[in-house]
Amino acid sequence: MAEETMSTNFIHAIIEEELQPGGRCEGKRVHTRFPPEPNGYLHIGHCKALTIDFGTAEKYGGLCNLRMDDTNPAKEDTEYVDAIQEDIHWLGFDWDDRFYYGSDYFEKTYELAVSLIKKGLAYVCELTPDQFREFRGDTTTPAKSPWRDRPVEENLDLFERMKNGEFPEGRYTLRAKIDLASGNFNMRDPVLYRIRYIEHHRQGTKWCIFPMYDFAHPIQDALEGITHSLCSLEYENHRPLYDWVVDNCDLPSKPRQIEFARLGINYTVMSKRKLRLLVEEGRVSGWDDPRMPTLCGLRRRGYTPEAIRDFCERIGVSKVDSTVDWAFLESCLRDDLNETAQRVMGVLRPVRLTITNYPEDQQEEIEVENNPLDPEAGTRKITFSRHLYVEADDFMEEPVPKYKRLTPGGQECRLKGAYLIRCTGCVKDESGQVVEVLCEYDPESKGGNPADGRKVKGATIHWVDAATAVDAEIRLYDYLFSDAAPDGPDKDFLDCLNPDSLQVLTGCKVEKSLAEIPMPEQGKTAQAYQFMRQGYFCLDHRDASPGHLVFNRSVSLKDGFKKK
Known part of the structure; x- marks a missing residue:
């Protein structure tokens, strides 16, 4: 364990207790993982999770794996895989040679599903989605499935034929046999596999059955030797299923799942589906639009990895969901740039x-x-x-x-x-x-x-000298949404878009020295400048070119957070 043992949050307290003599992890090296789904770009919400995963491993001299959660192939793409790696490296974290795909474990996951069938702990079910909802039961009524007592040999035959592509989508699912009367609905014989005829970005058409996340994830953690599976609070009710899979499958290790509250920030949305819609409908210029909460968008706007890591550290780790003021993130950036940015006019x-x-x-x-x-x-x-x-x-x-x-x-x-x-x-x-x-x-x-x-x-x-001044285009950014809670109930987030989120000024005048700064490298934050009395700015790596200066305002000088 690293020399630093002072606990700074409840996750660290748990780990330190388990590392003690007689503890669950005595003599073991702390091993975490960050498992993003490659169906979009990382945003500031993911950043909290990845700093917890990588930062916890760092704190205890442990390891952190990067694993692409590509068990659902619907909207996965290598573009996102590359972008995720670039963003994590930009923040200052590395996974060394421990880079994996969830799909690497498809064969082993299938074998373990077969073993559950042989143990009488899984069965092939024929309920349609509508019937599944109808027979789900409620808090006083157990769920039911007419197929729960199907013979083992018949289950094995049907499951193999599912894998071989003999049935249409929705015809069968493989379900765990746990407890149809459980007060935790996640334990009411959850689906482990479903049939999907869709091309996988890595496996092609080799597989037409895909494991559900709740089944695949604990298996992947155990196969990689993960000691602590850190995830957001929404998975707290899924933990009994996580433990059930680990306990009933023949796996080399037994990881522990620990949940923490997700990061919520006002004046933005964190749903990748909604962010993708903004891109696809042209509401923004792309995933790296400086108004987006994506890490590539924040980087293009001039945010530094130091400011973002400081932000994640200062908001802390808790078990209670809360919403952070975006102005606090700006305050962290302002504190960093005040120390490092070159002053210009x-x-x-x-x-x-x-x-x-x-x-x-x-x-x-x-x-x-x-x-x-x-x-x-x-x-x-x-x-x-x-x-x-x-x-x-x-x-x-x-x-x-x-x-x-x-x-x-x-x-x-x-x-x-x-x-x-x-x-x-x-x-x-x-x-x-x-x-x-x-x-x-x-x-x-x-x-x-x-x-x-x-x-x-x-x-x-x-001021600037008219004899040597250089023309520049300046882009001033405001909140992407005019509503502090665009994701709120009974709201269409598109109706909450701020029409004044971008103001483009042309014919601006800057001192001559700025005409000679190099274009920022891909995946790097551009050099920061404080335009006196105006704010902090950086060169836009996408639209600027020699002879055409384009600066993005990263943050104003006014600290709205402290004022509030």
């Missing part, structure tokens, strides 16, 4: 500013810090000249009360890292739109500090 809604008393033909270099929180981040030089760009809302001809930015005859303001300026007027076009702000500067205030030490009441304004 970018003007999103530019208006030209002319310093009328600055020489027309003069240009100077100003040295600025890349990140004041990181002494090793160094400095860079930016240019300054007579013509600049500033934000349009940094000027107001008729200011509102307490307005502390540029206004004719108003207070002095600082140009970030440069000089003090005072607005003297503006130039308008024929429609009355301001097209140029006129200012004068104090030549003795380089660095933004007046030589006479006078107090400056105006705001500090970011």
Whole structure:
């Protein structure tokens, strides 16, 4: 066991007790697994599960397998298999050579089903789906099946013929013989196998019967030597069936299932079916749309693996379902990027500013810090000249009360890292739109500090030099849904989509240094930048190209979570 033994959640407490002398796992190495279904991309909800699976193994110096749960071939694809592996590696976890498919165990699972039939613990049932529901019973009435006492030899014959493709879909199922009167309906002779004529993404058409998850999963865990099968709370009522399969099949080990609460976040949906619908209907640009809760979407938006792992650590592990505020995830990202992001200047809604008393033909270099929180981040030089760009809302001809930015005859303001300026007027076009702000500067205030030490009441304004500025497209993102609970009862989640979830700004101006940054690698988070006073941004790896800068806003500077 690893040196760190301090329990931080109830799962760790269970494991530490079982590792003690006389415990179930005495002398064993902790072994977990992450079993995603390859029918979609991983999202932030899966991230909690995989950090628990991989993180628990890490904590105790154990192992964690990656196993594709491909027992249901309906919507599985190698595209998702590749994406899942990429996302897990991006988060900083690895499975070494322990990469498996549930379908690797089809042959062994079939053999174990046959052994249950021979033991009189499974039978072939002819109930149709409608009859199955009709005969399911209720809390006071046991379920029933006319086929429960079918002879063993007949069951063996029918099950083999099911495997050989002699019957249509729905004609037969293989059911466990457990307890038709059980108060846990999962134990009322659950289905173990069903007939499906569908091509499997790896097995092709070799199999036309497929095991149910509740039968296949405990077998796979036991065959891989898993000590702790960690899963979401929805499987708590399935645990007796998990244990029944482990106890009644001839398996090399006996794993223990432990359940934890799933992650719920407001303003989003976690159903892969619903996320796939958003993609297929073109409501988003793809699985990696930066508004999506998928890990590839969050990565494209600029989320870092450190921020996501910190988020999962801080929300903790519990046995009670709850909903986390999306703003808390943003807060974790903001905390990370504040330490690591390079500070630059970018003007999103530019208006030209002319310093009328600055020489027309003069240009100077100003040295600025890349990140004041990181002494090793160094400095860079930016240019300054007579013509600049500033934000349009940094000027107001008729200011509102307490307005502390540029206004004719108003207070002095600082140009970030440069000089003090005072607005003297503006130039308008024929429609009355301001097209140029006129200012004068104090030549003795380089660095933004007046030589006479006078107090400056105006705001500090970011800017870019018009002579060297580079055009950029900026994408501002908001919640994908305008309703905090789009999955709520009596709601169509598509009706809850936020029409203002994406705002695209063109003609933005950024400092020249950003034209030289490399395109981010596939599967990596792009370098983060803090656009002063605007937020944290990263280059969009899909749509940006040399000569066409596209930046996604990862998160704003405002911390809505702390404010709440």
